[in-house]
Each structure stands twice: as structure tokens, then as C-alpha cells.
Amino acid sequence: MSLNKKVGLFIPCYVDQFYPKVAIATLELLRKLGCEVSYPMNQTCCGQPMANAGYERDTVATTQHFLDTFESYDYIVCPSGSCVHHVRDHAPSIEGKENNQKDIQQRVYELTEFITDILKITDIKGSYPHRVGFHSSCHGQRGLRLASSSELNQPVFNKAKELLANFEGLEWVELSRKDECCGFGGTFAVTEEALSIQMGKDRLQDHISKEAEIIIGGDMSCIMHLSGIASRNKQSIQFKHIAEVLNEAML
Amino acid sequence: MSHPIQAAKFLEDKSNAKWHDETLWFVRDKRDTSSKGIPEWENLRELASSIKDNVLSNLDSYLVEFEKNAIKNGIKIHWAKDAEEHNQIVLSILKEKDCKAIVKSKSILTEECHLNPYLEENGVEVVDTDLGERIVQFLNQPPSHIVLPAIHLKKEHISEIFHEKLQTEKGNNDPYYLTQAARKHLREKFLAAKVAITGVNFGVAETGEFVVCTNEGNADMGVHLADTHIACMGIEKLIPKREHLGVFLRLLARSATGQSITNYNSHFRSPSEGKEIHIILLDNGRTKQLGREKFRNSLKCIRCGACMNTCPIYRRSGGYSYDSVVPGPIGSILSPGIDLKKHSSLPFASTLCGSCSDVCPVKINIHEQLYEWRQEITKAQSSINAKSIAMKIANGIFSTPYAYKLSGQIMRGSLKILPESVTYSNLNTWGKERDLPELPKQSFKDWYKNNGNE
Numbered sequence: 294m295s296l297n298k299k300v301g302l303f304i305p306c307y308v309d310q311f312y313p314k315v316a317i318a319t320l321e322l323l324r325k326l327g328c329e330v331s332y333p334m335n336q337t338c339c340g341q342p343m344a345n346a347g348y349e350r351d352t353v354a355t356t357q358h359f360l361d362t363f364e365s366y367d368y369i370v371c372p373s374g375s376c377v378h379h380v381r382d383h384a385p386s387i388e389g390k391e392n393n394q395k396d397i398q399q400r401v402y403e404l405t406e407f408i409t410d411i412l413k414i415t416d417i418k419g420s421y422p423h424r425v426g427f428h429s430s431c432h433g434q435r436g437l438r439l440a441s442s443s444e445l446n447q448p449v450f451n452k453a454k455e456l457l458a459n460f461e462g463l464e465w466v467e468l469s470r471k472d473e474c475c476g477f478g479g480t481f482a483v484t485e486e487a488l489s490i491q492m493g494k495d496r497l498q499d500h501i502s503k504e505a506e507i508i509i510g511g512d513m514s515c516i517m518h519l520s521g522i523a524s525r526n527k528q529s530i531q532f533k534h535i536a537e538v539l540n541e542a543m544l
Numbered sequence: 545m546s547h548p549i550q551a552a553k554f555l556e557d558k559s560n561a562k563w564h565d566e567t568l569w570f571v572r573d574k575r576d577t578s579s580k581g582i583p584e585w586e587n588l589r590e591l592a593s594s595i596k597d598n599v600l601s602n603l604d605s606y607l608v609e610f611e612k613n614a615i616k617n618g619i620k621i622h623w624a625k626d627a628e629e630h631n632q633i634v635l636s637i638l639k640e641k642d643c644k645a646i647v648k649s650k651s652i653l654t655e656e657c658h659l660n661p662y663l664e665e666n667g668v669e670v671v672d673t674d675l676g677e678r679i680v681q682f683l684n685q686p687p688s689h690i691v692l693p694a695i696h697l698k699k700e701h702i703s704e705i706f707h708e709k710l711q712t713e714k715g716n717n718d719p720y721y722l723t724q725a726a727r728k729h730l731r732e733k734f735l736a737a738k739v740a741i742t743g744v745n746f747g748v749a750e751t752g753e754f755v756v757c758t759n760e761g762n763a764d765m766g767v768h769l770a771d772t773h774i775a776c777m778g779i780e781k782l783i784p785k786r787e788h789l790g791v792f793l794r795l796l797a798r799s800a801t802g803q804s805i806t807n808y809n810s811h812f813r814s815p816s817e818g819k820e821i822h823i824i825l826l827d828n829g830r831t832k833q834l835g836r837e838k839f840r841n842s843l844k845c846i847r848c849g850a851c852m853n854t855c856p857i858y859r860r861s862g863g864y865s866y867d868s869v870v871p872g873p874i875g876s877i878l879s880p881g882i883d884l885k886k887h888s889s890l891p892f893a894s895t896l897c898g899s900c901s902d903v904c905p906v907k908i909n910i911h912e913q914l915y916e917w918r919q920e921i922t923k924a925q926s927s928i929n930a931k932s933i934a935m936k937i938a939n940g941i942f943s944t945p946y947a948y949k950l951s952g953q954i955m956r957g958s959l960k961i962l963p964e965s966v967t968y969s970n971l972n973t974w975g976k977e978r979d980l981p982e983l984p985k986q987s988f989k990d991w992y993k994n995n996g997n998e
Contacts, residue, residue: 309989311983313987316991317988332992347892383915444854447586476895483973485551488552488861488893490976490978495565524978
């Protein structure tokens, strides 16, 4: 299919630096799905780490820069629920540019919701013969509502699962605690280190006890934390970003 | 002591921390099942939230209406601007009644006012009659949870306490046996008390009555045996009409414990002949919070405790780690408004996962308020501390593409060349119990320059 719209690839700063393969997979996947994608070279960070640490007021220039960088795109797509949540819902309002900012914010999408809601694709054909556990990032799930929340009395849905479920051979693991936080939480990971580690270990254990081979996530920040703990404890479970899985499995 | 230090201490006893987490998760799970049994659950939450919005926007007139109707019913109304005034009012009533021993059912508001130590200093014996509260009172501890005050204690521990205080059999951990012992002990206290104190769950403006919810019936037992009932009530506890109880009582019990209804929902309207009812209406910072636009709706709270049970931090760090009368997520947005300096670590004791906001029966946006408190706290802290300078530099880097690129290269470069002993030393908290990702040869930006075009 062809969308005939310009998609700007918004890559979180830590993905740019630490996980280029996730960014590459996102780019390739979107192109396979028929999008005209480019990556504006001037992009930096969305400002979330600073804002969540209590310094939202110091992210005005960063936010302004983000808006300037992506203004000309029809859609801005990012393989991170967390960064999208920040840009849409938390970035400081830029004085005199409020309307323009709102307009740009409405064009920012997390990767899976862009595929299911804008491209309207849910039946990607492919094969992924693995037993997988999915880790919903809280900001994606409860911030962007990419999946139903276990606290709410609502129909169950999960946009990532919609995309993965059709793959031949894929076994989806049901977790005991469907959407408990992994304990990353940005600066929380270091300021509340003991809790962060315990939460991560508990989350890993839920997947491991259900014999998941691979943990798939929509946010590399959660995955960086979980895989860091698993690797330190010599746990052999693997980790993938959903963009990598979709890109790899798609026929 | 700050939250991270207390939390780390709590986590040292791994099996206890695991047990605490699982116990509270069990309550959260019961709440899920119970709330999902009601198809209109989300509408009820919305309705409760709107009713409370209305109350908060018209609090002045509802308070006047409530007072007028309560007085008409023969209730005596007192107004207290702060904890000190509240406690003085209680003491003056006790003096007037020549009362030296009282029974009190669960009231977080009296904890907030530190009423127990105040009365004890003034020669009054206070007996908390809620079983969990009595247990922590024996230990001279505050409640660790607002609904489940002794949830941090196992039955073996309670057996030891009762053996010492109530002379129960040593080593008998049978919950039924222990409960019977407490019952007998409390019965004597109930019979002896001339004055009973309760909290208030809901005050109804149109009728001037109030409702107290307990599972043990201890509020009723105390009140019916005493001549004088003192009800301590926060000014935000009002609802406009009696019919609104149909919304709140359904939400409260399900959210708190997963029960469909609290065992005793007692309505108090006017005193029986020869008896007295007093209501003390307490402000103690509530009007200040009402004036804070971003934080005012924290006053909608009906004290169900669901945000504690769901919170992955609370479950793994325990109520005492918050060092605040109301612990957990709701405490972390209420307490900074009372003492910003003392409670400055609490809004950071969260990953902003948002579970608290989704579980809240009155739809308080708890995690968003945690975020907003962070902004307030960093403003209040010295603007020249190390973290703020780092943030200003970061803003400089992220608003300048070249600086970002350079800092990224330095970051990846230094991680590659630094010896493990530096990266994984205690200086690097990330690396204490986590490995760093394997570092790629080039950033995505570098890759894209050469390979990005189709």
C-alpha cells in the first residue's frame, strides 16, 4: 500500500545511541508497509528524562527544537510509547505557538498504534515460531492506551498483540500480572535503585516461569532495564523490540 | 529518612518483602474481580468523580448547609482550623464529661492530628478498637496502611504481641483464637468508655447526617455504649445528597477489599435521648490544597486504599517507608502540600506507571499529580544544586543537534573504553545489579547517513 504521506521517523535518543538496530527495523518495517519515511537528522531528545525528574521548565528549548524538526511531516512515528506520551501529553507549552504545537502533537504516533489506527493494518502475514511474553510499557499502555488496563472494567485489547497474533507459530504467553510495571521509570532506576531492581526481577520471573523464550517490548527503556538484570543474573531469556519482531517475521 | 533508604531497608528481608507484595496483590486481585462484576463500574467512577467535583467547587455552601441541618438534628458542631485546635476541642469535651478513657474506631484524621499522644499526655487512655489498629497501638506504631493498619505483620508476630499484652497462649497462631482474645479484651474497654470517637466516611449536606463504615462493627459498639459520640471529620468528606451514598458505598468497599459492601454502614443523624453527638469539622490544610489548581482534586479521596494495594512501590516498600500519615500514592500527593521539605522524596517514589489513577474509584489523576509535585519540588529546592545544573546543560545539548551528537559520541566512546571497575563501581548505580547494553559501533544517525535513503 502507499500512504502518500510523509512520515518523519522520531527515534528516542537512547535508541539512537544504544539500539540502532531497533531504529533500523522501524525504518525498514514502515517502508515495507508502504510509507514514505525519512529521518530528520537534526533531532535530539524529546526532553522526557528532564521533565520526569521535575525539570519540565528546563525543556522549553528542547521542545521548541522538536517542533521545528518535525513540523513539516504529516505523521511523526516513534518506536517508544514513553517518548510519544511525553511529547503529546507532558511537553511544556511553547508560548505563542500553542496551536501549532497542538497540531504537531496530534500527528505524533507510537509505532504499533500508527500501524493499527492510521495504516489500519492488523493482518500482517508472517511467521515467528517462538514462545513470547509481551511487556507493555506503562506509558504506552496507560498513557497512550495502547492496551486495555487491568484496573479498568473495559473490553480487553492490545494493539501489539493484534499485530503479532497472526504470525504462524507464535505462542503468546499469558502473564500472572498482566501489566505490572518493570521498575525502570527513568531516573527512578537509579534514585530508587533497590526497588527498581526488585520490580525488574519480579517482572522477569513472571515471564520465565511461563517459559517465555523471548520478551518483546514496545519501549527499549524497559527492555534495557530488564535485559540488564537478566544478563547480570545469567538468565538466558532473550529480548526484542516489537519493531524487530515485525520486521523479521513479516513475509 | 528519605523513601529510597527506607525502601532498600524493607527489601533487605527478601521473603518478607515478597510476602507483603503478594498479600497486597491478593487484595488488588479481589478488587478486580469485584469491580468487574459491575458492568457500570466505569460510569460509577465517573459519577463519583463528578459529584466530588461539584462538592469541591461548592464546598463553602455545602458546609453551611450541613452545619445547619446537623444542628437542627440536635448535633453539636465544632470548627477546627488545624490539628491543635481539633485536639483541644476533643479534650475540652472529655473534660466536660469528666472522661478519662475513650474508645476510638478507625480514623486516619485523628492520626493526622496525632490525637492519641495528645490525649495520653493529658491523662486520657485511648483504645483503638479496630483490630488492626489495636495491634499496631500495642506496638506503639502508626498504621502502615489506611484500611489495613497491621498489614505488615504476620499472624505469628501478632500471636507474640497478644501473648505479651493479652496473655494468650504462647505460640498459638490460630487467627480465630487470637481474634476471640482481642474481642474479649476490647469488650471490657467498650463497656467502660463514656465517650466514643469515630471518623466520618461521608457527611450528607441535605440531611445533616453522617455515615461511618467499618467491617468489625466497632464504631457502632463504641458509640451505642457511650453517652457521647465525637465524630472527627475532614471538611472534604461531604456529599450533597443521601442518594449519592448509592454511588460511593458501592465503590468504597469494592475498591478497598473487594467486598460488595462494607459490613456496617452506620448512619448517624441525631443523638438518642440523654446522649450527645459532636462533629468536629477540620480544615488542617485542606482549603490550602483546594486553592492549588493542579492538586485540588486530591481532596476527592474516599480513603479506600486501592492505590496502595495496586502500587508496585508500596507493595515492595511497605507503608512506613513513606514516613507520612497517609502512605502510598495518594499520600505522596497529599503530604507534600502539608510539609514539602519533609516529604520531598515521595513524589519521586514512583515510576509514574499510572496504575493508581486507573484504580482510583473517584478518578484522581494521582500519577499526573506526582509529576506536577516533582516540578514544584525542584523549583523549591536550591536552583544551583548539581541536578539542576545538569538539567540546564541537558536542555542545552538537546536543543542543539551538534552538541547532542558530540555528547553521544563521547558517551558511547567512554562506555567502551572505561574499565569495568569504573562502570560497575558503586558510583554507577545503574551498573550495581544491571549490565549495560552491548555498545553498537555506530549510532543510528551515523548509519542513516550512509544507508538511510531508499
